[in-house]
Amino acid sequence: MKIAIVTAAGPNDKITKTVSDTLAELGEDVMLIKLDRMKPAFFGMPTGNGDTPDADIHNAIYEIMSAGGAVFIAPSVMGGISALMKAFLEHFSLSQFSKGLLDKNCMLAVIGDENGGTRQALEQLADIVARLGGNDAIRIGIPSRAKEEDILEIVLEKQTEDYYRILRQNRKFFSLADDISAGRKHSEAPELSADPGENAEKLRELRERAANQQLTPEQEEDVDEITRVMTERFNNPQEPQAPPKPRLKSCKQLTASMPHYYNPQLAGGVKAAISINITGEENFSGTLIINESFCAFEETVQAEADMFISADSKVWTEVLTGKYTTHKAFMVGSLKVRGNFLLLAKLDQLFSRMDP
Helix, strand or coil: CEEEEEECCCCCCHHHHHHHHHHHHCCCEEEEEEHHHCHHHCCCCCCCCCCCCCHHHHHHHHHHHHCCEEEEEEEEECCEECHHHHHHHHHHHCHHHCCCCCCCEEEEEEECECCECHHHHHHHHHHHHHHCCCEEEEEEEECHHHCCCHHHHHHHHHHHHHHHHHHHCCCCEEECCCCHHHCCCEEECCCCCCCHHHHHHHHHHHHHHHHCCCCCHHHHHHHHHHHHHHHHHHHCCCCCCCCCCCCCCCHHHHHHCHHHHECHHHCCCCEEEEEEEEECCCCEEEEEEEECCEEEEECCCCCCCCEEEEEEHHHHHHHHCCCCCHHHHHHCCCEEEEECHHHHHHHHHHECCCCC
16 A cells, blocks of 8 residues: 655654654555655645646645555644645645545644644644545644654654554544534544444434434435444444554565564563674665663664674565574574674564564
């Protein structure tokens, strides 16, 4: 699945990089659209008189329209989103792009400035997306003081993984009102429980909510369809399905995702930097950082790492997916190791087996 990330946060933005890297590690095809590179093309568009937008903007919007999901990242300026993001979103009001965000699940992130206003800016961004027919599946407000904190990266990764699950599970949202002046209000379709009585109550509430709204014929059909589907599921209950596991494609993606499979409860105070050099069909290097309960992978090599691992990409993939232990791969000569050999024995305990 392709996911478009639209950012107005500048060239060195840590938030955009974290979201992009997390989605890439989960095996998604990420299309990064940096609005600061298109800045000269904005002003003067759209005029509402049939003008054609700049080619870069035209291509960017079509990338979003063809994507399975869209992430919008904007700084807060004086209690609202930046003019750059607002000007870009205004292009969706043109007739040829009017359905560009229709029913698309979006992740919204606003980076606060020193004057605050993060919440107001996030509400404005959500309102604009809703007016264009999109769903604000995930909202993240980032105060200015939190931009450089390490905990922010962990929170962003968690929220991005939640957004990934929403897209993969194809969660549906629906609207019970179409009052554009008040902003479209979307609600997630209610989940069924194991209690038949509770399910019946949810169906009754759904019909009552619909009855209190002035619905168009199309919306009436939507409510009837949702009621029909829920009734079928109520009469034919199914076992709940576990969330889909990340689909990782390459050895590099598997390696970069190692922190997600880290077992901190087994670390026992381990603090180490492990340099990893992979050759063969894939060639890349990086450093695995372990600091007790914290683990991260960096695409840089530390010359003074505690242990150095070298392997062919096929061998390393087999190690990560559990076909071989690191100790066995080392004993048969497939894994070359130098440095602190005690760490080698700990790796199989510290990291769970991955699914290829």
